[in-house]
Amino acid sequence: MQLIDGKAVAAQIKSEIAAEVKGIMAGGGKRPHLVAILVGHDGGSETYVANKVKACEECGFKSTLIRYEADITEEQLLAKVDELNNDADVDGFIVQLPLPKHIDEQKVTEAIDYRKDVDGFHPVNVGRLSIGLPCFLSATPNGIMELLRRYNIDTKGKKCVVLGRSNIVGKPMASLMMQKSLPGDATVTVCHSHTQNITEECLQADIIIAALGQPHFLKAEMVKEGAVVIDVGTTRVPDATRKSGFRLCGDVDFENVAPKCSFITPVPGGVGPMTIVSLMKNTLLAGKHEIYK
Numbered sequence: 511m512q513l514i515d516g517k518a519v520a521a522q523i524k525s526e527i528a529a530e531v532k533g534i535m536a537g538g539g540k541r542p543h544l545v546a547i548l549v550g551h552d553g554g555s556e557t558y559v560a561n562k563v564k565a566c567e568e569c570g571f572k573s574t575l576i577r578y579e580a581d582i583t584e585e586q587l588l589a590k591v592d593e594l595n596n597d598a599d600v601d602g603f604i605v606q607l608p609l610p611k612h613i614d615e616q617k618v619t620e621a622i623d624y625r626k627d628v629d630g631f632h633p634v635n636v637g638r639l640s641i642g643l644p645c646f647l648s649a650t651p652n653g654i655m656e657l658l659r660r661y662n663i664d665t666k667g668k669k670c671v672v673l674g675r676s677n678i679v680g681k682p683m684a685s686l687m688m689q690k691s692l693p694g695d696a697t698v699t700v701c702h703s704h705t706q707n708i709t710e711e712c713l714q715a716d717i718i719i720a721a722l723g724q725p726h727f728l729k730a731e732m733v734k735e736g737a738v739v740i741d742v743g744t745t746r747v748p749d750a751t752r753k754s755g756f757r758l759c760g761d762v763d764f765e766n767v768a769p770k771c772s773f774i775t776p777v778p779g780g781v782g783p784m785t786i787v788s789l790m791k792n793t794l795l796a797g798k799h800e801i802y803k
């Protein structure tokens with residue numbers, strides 16, 4: 511069994527990005543600039559956004575954090591999105607989700623100029639992904655593809671089961687695994703809450719990507735010997751022994767599943783760091799106008 515070290519790969523990619531930014535600056539170019547909008551004080555969102563800002567520093571990017579209280583109106587938020595769409599200094603921006611209930615997340619997502627949508631959530635980017643055109647890729651699935659690439663994991667013709675059908679992980683993950691390039695070229699099955707015989711589906715899989723948000727859902731008896739297991743779960747479970755009062759729990763029963771695997775990602779230190787790095791890659795691409803001229 512080989513542990514996939516997402517933290518180490520992420521550190522390596524950040525240093526590659528930082529070196530490229532140095533080159534851009536030396537050539538008189540513009541420093542890539544990412545803006546993050548954070549509404550309210552959700553604990554998870556606070557952590558994610560702080561990590562994104564820190565990663566920008568490590569990559570040599572400019573970053574701006576815009577904070578609003580949870581009572582901001584949809585209209586005010588949309589006005590800010592419009593302003594950022596038209597600000598030539600801003601290469602890419604994200605609106606951290608979830609948003610308070612009175613704000614329509616889809617409306618906000620669609621208001622973002624797809625050429626600055628470094629989250630890859632805008633329907634133009636999602637659509638272009640599904641037909642294999644260059645686009646901003648959703649960060650978590652793209653981070654997983656990078657791990658598969660860097661660990662030389664064979665995906666061609668392999669059976670891949672994606673557990674979960676969310677718009678930001680499950681669906682784009684399935685698109686990428688079935689794309690006509692490598693990593694990709696896999697035979698993909700997407701399982702969800704209405705799937706029958708999920709154990710049988712998983713037992714056939716060479717690669718399982720668990721993204722349901724259910725702690726320890728994937729048990730050893732659901733995994734075949736030699737499978738590759740990627741754990742996207744990051745549920746916060748109470749833990750009085752931690753200073754924070756919680757720990758992150760993956761969707762995989764790691765202790766019992768790991769001995770059966772050829773490769774497996776840990777939680778934390780697997781997919782999580784790669785998600786942030788993928789956002790950095792998208793920001794660099796946005797700064798270079800490489801996807802949309």
Ligand code: GUN
Binds near residue numbers: 604606607608
């Ligand atoms: N909430 C959870 N993950 C994400 C993400 O990747 N981007 C944004 N904007 N919000 C999130």
